[in-house]
Amino acid sequence: xxxxxxxxxxxxxxxxxxxxxxxxxxxxxxxxxxxxxxxxxxxxxxxxxxxxxxxxxxxxxxxxxxxxxxxxxxxxxxxx
Amino acid sequence: xxxxxxxxxxxxxxxxxxxxxxxxxxxxxxxxxxxxxxxxxxxxxxxxxxxxxxxxxxxxxxxxxxxxxxxxxxxxxxxxxxxxxxxxxxxxxxxxxxxxxxxxxxxxxxxxxxxxxxxxxxxxxxxxxxxxxxxxxxxxxxxxxxxxxxxxxxxxxxxxxxxxxxxxxxxxxxxxxxxxxxxxxxxxxxxxxxxxxxxxxxxxxxxxxxxxxxxxxxxxxxxxxxxxxxxxxxxxxxxxxxxxxxxxxxxxxxxxxxxxxxxxxxxxxxxxxxxxxxxxxxxxxxxxxxxxxxxxxxxxxxxxxxxxxxxxxxxxxxxxxxxxxxxxxxxxxxxxxxxxxxxxxxxxxxxxxxxxxxxxxxxxxxxxxx
Numbered sequence: 001x002x003x004x005x006x007x008x009x010x011x012x013x014x015x016x017x018x019x020x021x022x023x024x025x026x027x028x029x030x031x032x033x034x035x036x037x038x039x040x041x042x043x044x045x046x047x048x049x050x051x052x053x054x055x056x057x058x059x060x061x062x063x064x065x066x067x068x069x070x071x072x073x074x075x076x077x078x079x080x
Numbered sequence: 081x082x083x084x085x086x087x088x089x090x091x092x093x094x095x096x097x098x099x100x101x102x103x104x105x106x107x108x109x110x111x112x113x114x115x116x117x118x119x120x121x122x123x124x125x126x127x128x129x130x131x132x133x134x135x136x137x138x139x140x141x142x143x144x145x146x147x148x149x150x151x152x153x154x155x156x157x158x159x160x161x162x163x164x165x166x167x168x169x170x171x172x173x174x175x176x177x178x179x180x181x182x183x184x185x186x187x188x189x190x191x192x193x194x195x196x197x198x199x200x201x202x203x204x205x206x207x208x209x210x211x212x213x214x215x216x217x218x219x220x221x222x223x224x225x226x227x228x229x230x231x232x233x234x235x236x237x238x239x240x241x242x243x244x245x246x247x248x249x250x251x252x253x254x255x256x257x258x259x260x261x262x263x264x265x266x267x268x269x270x271x272x273x274x275x276x277x278x279x280x281x282x283x284x285x286x287x288x289x290x291x292x293x294x295x296x297x298x299x300x301x302x303x304x305x306x307x308x309x310x311x312x313x314x315x316x317x318x319x320x321x322x323x324x325x326x327x328x329x330x331x332x333x334x335x336x337x338x339x340x341x342x343x344x345x346x347x348x349x350x351x352x353x354x355x356x357x358x359x360x361x362x363x364x365x366x367x368x369x370x371x372x373x374x375x376x377x378x379x380x381x382x383x384x385x386x387x388x389x390x391x392x393x394x395x396x397x398x399x400x401x402x403x404x405x406x407x408x409x410x411x412x413x414x415x416x417x418x419x420x421x422x423x424x425x426x427x428x429x430x431x432x433x434x435x436x437x438x439x440x441x442x443x444x445x446x447x448x449x450x
Contacts, residue, residue, distance in 0.1 A: 047397055059398050060173070063412050070415030074269060075262050078112075079411070 081214075083286040086294055088219030093275055093298035095222055096362045097124065098305060099355035100181050101271050102328055105306060106313045108266045108410060110322040113259035114314050115249055121306040123264030127272015128299020130422055132292040137429040138279050139288045141437060146366075147279040147425060149373040154432040163424065164374045170420045171367040172391060174274075175360065177405060177413075179204060179395035182356045184402040189329060189349055200395055203353075207360035208388040211368055212381055215284045218361045225354055232347055237312050239335045239344070248318040249311070267306065269414035275299060276421040280366035325402070364388065 050057055058064070072079040084092070101124075109117040142150040148167050152160030182203050183196035191199060210218050253260070275295045282288050313327040316334065321327045332348040335341075367387055372380035399405045 047394070051397060060408060060412065063173070063416055064408075067412050067415035067419065070418065071265075071411055071413075074265055074414050074418065076258065078262055 081284070082216040084216050084219045084281065084284050085286050086290055088216070088222060089278065089281075089285060089291075089294050090298050090301070091222040091226065092219055092358070092362055093278060093295065094301050094305075095225070095355045095358050096277060097271050097274050097298070097302045099352070099359035100178060101267070101302070101306060102309060102355075103181060103185060103326060103352060104406070104409065105267055105271065106310050106321065106327045107324055108406070109263040109310065110314075110327070111410070112263040113255065114319055114321055115251075116253060116255070116260045117263050117314060118249070118307050118311045119253075119260050120264035121267055121310050122303050123266075123268030124272040124303040124306060125299050126264070126268040128275050128295055128302070131273060131275035131278070132295040132299070134276060134422065134425050134429075135279060135295050136292040138282065138425070139291050141429055141432050142282070143288050144283055146282050146369050146373060147276075147428070148370040149283075150432065151428050152373070153437050154428045154435065161374060163428070164370060166420065166424070168367065168370045168374065170416070171363055171370060172387070172394065173398065175363045175367065175391045176394040176398050177408065178356065178360055178363065179391060180399050180402070180405050182353075182360070183395065184405070185326070185356075186349075186353065189326070189345070197392070197396060201392055203357050203360060204388045204392050206357050207364055208384050210357075210361040211364040211384050215281060215365050218358065218365060221361075222358055225351075225358070228351060228354075233351065236332050236335065236344055236348060237308065239337065240312060240316055240331045243334055244312065244315040245318070246315065248314050265414050266409065267303075269418055270409055271302075272299065273417040273421040276425065277362060277366050279425065280369045283369070364391075 047059070050059060068079070105121075106117070109120050113120070138147070138150065142153070145153070148164040151163040151167070154160065155163055179200045183200040186199045187194060187196045210221060275298065278291060278295060282291070285291065309328055313321055313331050316331045317324065317327055324330055329345055329348060333343070333345045335344050364384065364387070368380040368384050371383035371387065372378075375383075399408065
């Protein structure tokens with residue numbers, strides 16, 4: 001299910017990115033659109049890779065590692 | 081382009097915060113205290129005040145730019161794009177969280193045999209279509225909901241007052257201010273900071289100069305409504321509120337008048353589902369605007385459907401169950417939002433100030449003048 005959905009998202013994004021490159025305007029629109037699409041595709045591929053080979057890993061673990069400490073500080077020392 | 085009026089803006093902001101706030105905040109706050117949570121609900125005002133301060137800086141420096149567009153002007157092209165990518169990731173993760181909350185709520189209370197991902201797909205299709213039509217249409221749908229909210233919601237809670245008891249709320253501040261602060265962290269730093277989403281809507285506002293006042297007004301209304309909800313849920317349910325996922329729903333379920341008026345929770349569920357879809361639409365609009373400025377295109381609509389699909393799949397990939405969602409909101413979101421919605425914009429305005437970026441005129445909505 002996840003692979004299908006992400007695959008659909010990537011295809012949709014790439015298709016729409018191509019449309020944006022073709023019809024978009026503004027300085028460097030095309031180049032940045034391509035970079036943006038590639039970044040999204042990379043995110044989607046990494047989602048599929050993690051779901052397939054590391055199903056138990058926490059995908060938001062990096063955010064927790066970055067911000068749980070700050071949150072605990074906001075709570076004035078509380079953490080579960 | 082039809083711009084969003086101040087009235088529509090206030091409604092959109094109120095529902096953006098209260099849609100999931102009604103669902104999860106009373107239970108999350110009860111983790112720390114039941115007796116004094118009505119005081120903690122004013123935390124929203126703290127978050128709203130921070131966002132109003134940011135909006136004051138924003139509309140003076142960038143009166144016709146969204147936050148992601150301002151980043152490029154303040155930080156330069158490369159660093160600005162990187163900062164905008166961070167905001168995109170923030171919006172995507174927040175949207176995925178909202179979608180998962182939506183799916184869990186609907187399948188728990190109304191459609192237990194329907195797969196959650198189908199429910200979320202339908203909601204995302206609705207919100208994506210709204211966003212495709214434009215922010216002003218989202219505002220108009222918000223206006224349409226006002227009569228329901230103004231008549232039905234208060235009526236439901238007045239009917240619940242029959243079971244209200246002051247005992248669970250007394251004695252006030254018996255444990256001091258620490259539990260009040262801790263219970264107020266989620267309203268202040270998770271939901272209150274969602275008002276900063278309005279910075280992404282600046283190009284679509286009729287009167288961006290009034291944005292700080294509108295945010296303060298929305299924060300005041302939201303805090304007042306939340307305080308009422310928390311008072312009633314704590315007074316009706318008492319200490320067990322800490323063990324319920326949807327305490328407000330249980331209060332509405334308790335209403336029974338005579339032998340024929342009962343199960344009014346259907347009305348409540350309809351209202352919550354509608355406001356949740358509007359909240360999704362509000363965030364999707366911000367996301368589409370972020371993609372537009374990131375990719376330098378004129379029209380934001382090209383990214384709406386693909387990102388809806390991405391958010392749909394991430395809602396199930398990022399969170400294994402509803403406990404994961406609660407843990408994320410309680411432990412990570414306050415720090416994450418404080419950094420992304422407050423510190424990052426502050427850096428943008430400081431950089432713009434020291435680099436001498438001058439405000440662009442609204443009439444010449446093209447390039448900002450340096």
